[in-house]
Amino acid sequence: MIETFYLAWRYLAFHKLKTCILVTSVGLIVYLPIGLRVLVDQSSRQLTARAQATPLVIGAKGSQLELVLNTLYFRSDYPEVQPYQESIRVSDSRLAIPLYVRFHSQGHPIVGTTLEYFDFRALKVRSGRLPAVIGECVLGARVAAALQAQVGDHVISSPENLFDLAGVYPLKMRISGILEFSDSPDDDAIFVDLKTTWIIEGLGHGHQDLTAPEAASGILAREEDRIVANASVVQYSEITQDNMDSFHFHGDLLDYPITAVIAVPHDQKSAAILQGRYLSSEGGAQIVRPSRVMEELLDTVLTVQNFVMAGAIVVGMATLATVTLVFLLSLRLRRREMETLFKIGGGRLNVAAVMASEMVAVLVLGTVLAGGLTLLTSQLGSLVIRTLVRM
Amino acid sequence: MSPNQMKKRLELWAALAIIGLLAACQQAASPEAGDTLRQQGSTKLQIYVVNYPLQYFAQRIGGDQVRVEFPVPSGLDPALFSPNPEIVSAYQGADLILLNGADYAEWVSRATLPGSKMINTSQPFQDEYILEKAVTHSHGPEGDHSHGQIAFTTWLDFTLALKQARQVFQALATARPEGEPIWRQRFEDLERDLLELDATLNRAVTDTRPILGSHPVYQYLARRYQINLRSVHFEPGEYPDERSWRELKQLLEQHPAKWMLWEDQPLEKTVATLEQLGVRSLVFNPCGNTPKQGDFLDVMHSNVNNLGKVFGQNLSH
Numbered sequence: 162m163i164e165t166f167y168l169a170w171r172y173l174a175f176h177k178l179k180t181c182i183l184v185t186s187v188g189l190i191v192y193l194p195i196g197l198r199v200l201v202d203q204s205s206r207q208l209t210a211r212a213q214a215t216p217l218v219i220g221a222k223g224s225q226l227e228l229v230l231n232t233l234y235f236r237s238d239y240p241e242v243q244p245y246q247e248s249i250r251v252s253d254s255r256l257a258i259p260l261y262v263r264f265h266s267q268g269h270p271i272v273g274t275t276l277e278y279f280d281f282r283a284l285k286v287r288s289g290r291l292p293a294v295i296g297e298c299v300l301g302a303r304v305a306a307a308l309q310a311q312v313g314d315h316v317i318s319s320p321e322n323l324f325d326l327a328g329v330y331p332l333k334m335r336i337s338g339i340l341e342f343s344d345s346p347d348d349d350a351i352f353v354d355l356k357t358t359w360i361i362e363g364l365g366h367g368h369q370d371l372t373a374p375e376a377a378s379g380i381l382a383r384e385e386d387r388i389v390a391n392a393s394v395v396q397y398s399e400i401t402q403d404n405m406d407s408f409h410f411h412g413d414l415l416d417y418p419i420t421a422v423i424a425v426p427h428d429q430k431s432a433a434i435l436q437g438r439y440l441s442s443e444g445g446a447q448i449v450r451p452s453r454v455m456e457e458l459l460d461t462v463l464t465v466q467n468f469v470m471a472g473a474i475v476v477g478m479a480t481l482a483t484v485t486l487v488f489l490l491s492l493r494l495r496r497r498e499m500e501t502l503f504k505i506g507g508g509r510l511n512v513a514a515v516m517a518s519e520m521v522a523v524l525v526l527g528t529v530l531a532g533g534l535t536l537l538t539s540q541l542g543s544l545v546i547r548t549l550v551r552m
Numbered sequence: 553m554s555p556n557q558m559k560k561r562l563e564l565w566a567a568l569a570i571i572g573l574l575a576a577c578q579q580a581a582s583p584e585a586g587d588t589l590r591q592q593g594s595t596k597l598q599i600y601v602v603n604y605p606l607q608y609f610a611q612r613i614g615g616d617q618v619r620v621e622f623p624v625p626s627g628l629d630p631a632l633f634s635p636n637p638e639i640v641s642a643y644q645g646a647d648l649i650l651l652n653g654a655d656y657a658e659w660v661s662r663a664t665l666p667g668s669k670m671i672n673t674s675q676p677f678q679d680e681y682i683l684e685k686a687v688t689h690s691h692g693p694e695g696d697h698s699h700g701q702i703a704f705t706t707w708l709d710f711t712l713a714l715k716q717a718r719q720v721f722q723a724l725a726t727a728r729p730e731g732e733p734i735w736r737q738r739f740e741d742l743e744r745d746l747l748e749l750d751a752t753l754n755r756a757v758t759d760t761r762p763i764l765g766s767h768p769v770y771q772y773l774a775r776r777y778q779i780n781l782r783s784v785h786f787e788p789g790e791y792p793d794e795r796s797w798r799e800l801k802q803l804l805e806q807h808p809a810k811w812m813l814w815e816d817q818p819l820e821k822t823v824a825t826l827e828q829l830g831v832r833s834l835v836f837n838p839c840g841n842t843p844k845q846g847d848f849l850d851v852m853h854s855n856v857n858n859l860g861k862v863f864g865q866n867l868s869h
Contacts, residue, residue: 275664276666276667277666291664293640293663294637294640295662295663295664356662405662
């Protein structure tokens with residue numbers, strides 16, 4: 162038996178190029194469907210892990226996918242806004258985390274939220290601290306690396322529209338801390354207090370004290386308890402310890418905009434009650450389960466995967482047929498070699514065993530190659546996916 | 553030793569090792585029940601507050617199961633205190649943050665604090681807030697808006713102070729249900745003290761003789777106990793300017809008060825000038841910050857006693 166394998170191995174080793182081509186072909190054919198399956202499974206797990214960790218999201222009625230992508234991955238255009246009051250309404254018996262994801266700074270999303278978000282996502286501070294006051298921000302690990310920023314530096318919010326000069330003012334924000342790497346979309350975001358995003362939008366601002374003498378040039382009219390100022394009154398584009406007390410908001414904060422509320426029910430019963438409240442509601446809000454939305458998205462992806470798998474199987478069968486043809490043709494070419502084996506005492510069975518061993522060896526080596534590629538895919542595939550997704 | 557004997561000895565050692573391992577695992581998996589409770593009980597509930605009355609209520613109710621922090625330096629008015637980010641960071645780490653509400657401590661609206669830990673102790677009586685005259689200004693397209701002022705010394709109405717104390721008790725009981733029985737007992741003791749103060753003051757104010765307040769901080773006191781009080785803007789540590797004295801004289805023509813309530817002991821010169829106008833001074837300390845002597849109840853008893861003099865009553869505690 163060992164002699165049979167020896168002869169087969171020596172033949173394959175002598176014809177290196179042919180052997181490599183055959184092993185590579187078999188390896189790729191075996192690897193293609195398996196590797197694709199591994200890659201898709203990893204992608205699904207990555208995409209759904211964050212969705213599964215987020216029980217419920219409440220937002221304005223509209224595209225559920227847009228709401229989930231904006232809330233969980235800080236991508237896509239921001240959805241229709243809803244009033245902050247929605248967050249208060251939800252918080253009676255469960256954790257409710259408001260989010261306002263609309264603005265950016267040098268391409269990085271600015272996420273306005275509350276401190277509970279960091280506990281919910283188990284985000285830890287690597288250096289510095291979480292924001293303590295309006296005008297401060299904490300950077301995700303990748304943002305800090307991309308901007309080469311440190312605690313104490315500043316980032317400036319980007320204007321939404323270069324042609325809307327009277328719209329959103331850029332706000333200069335001090336970096337109070339940098340988060341630890343979490344291998345999630347949080348690494349690519351800039352986190353601020355919810356009120357800071359409202360200031361970016363212009364719903365809150367700080368300006369000179371209109372009752373002070375220095376602001377006299379900015380006063381149009383002054384009555385007993387009413388002051389009318391003109392546009393020259395200085396509004397602050399950076400919040401500092403000196404001017405922070407001047408910052409204020411107009412109107413009722415409950416009417417201020419947010420893009421979503423992440424609801425974390427205490428138990429199944431409160432989750433069901435909350436969902437029922439929105440199913441029967443005729444208001445402008447909807448409640449979605451992110452895991453279900455992502456499953457529907459992935460079902461579409463998996464449908465495409467099935468077509469790709471079918472194609473790969475067809476190609477695999479064709480390749481296998483080609484490999485078989487190559488072997489059969491090589492048998493014809495090796496007739497003189499087989500005659501030599503017969504003449505030196507090799508029986509028909511022994512010769513057939515040598516030929517079969519060659520084929521088995523190629524198949525085994527191809528399978529090992531496929532196994533190695535699959536292992537590599539399982540280790541590095543997630544990194545490749547994340548890089549491609551970020552691009 | 554024969555191979556059989558060696559084999560048997562090895563089996564015996566193996567059995568003993570397995571038994572020992574199982575026993576160790578059992579011990580690690582089920583610590584003494586008392587350990588868990590003792591661990592919970594030994595961790596004090598950390599509470600941060602924005603003024604001294606809340607600190608008093610929390611400490612009085614929570615006892616040694618709580619650690620109450622009030623980081624406002626003595627001598628400063630907590631309502632106007634603006635903490636630096638490091639102090640705000642300390643508030644973030646609290647188990648509970650007790651707020652007065654009624655726009656007290658405006659810095660809270662500009663700080664990043666965990667909403668789930670914040671307790672607005674005056675929320676149950678928001679509809680009873682007293683709105684002061686506001687300054688309105690307008691700029692830009694938004695039009696008029698006012699920076700209205702809500703009177704915030706809610707605790708000077710002892711029935712409202714009781715409601716705030718009840719909110720404190722409920723917050724503690726929600727955070728640590730196992731402490732509820734003893735906290736309820738302490739709250740009820742405090743309730744008796746506050747109701748006694750309320751009753752005493754109700755008895756003391758017998759008529760609507762005009763009284764002055766040195767500063768607009770007695771709104772809830774005046775409303776609850778039906779005190780005919782109007783306020784000026786005098787500071788205890790500053791001698792009022794000419795304009796202030798002029799305004800006081802004009803006010804006295806319509807509101808001929810014989811007494812002025814002060815937040816703290818005024819300057820002797822100010823007292824003398826007031827007496828020339830026929831107005832005597834007494835201290836009614838709102839006690840927003842930690843008193844130099846005594847505690848909240850001591851200060852309030854002293855206040856009530858002082859106010860009793862206005863109406864000719866001896867209310868010594």
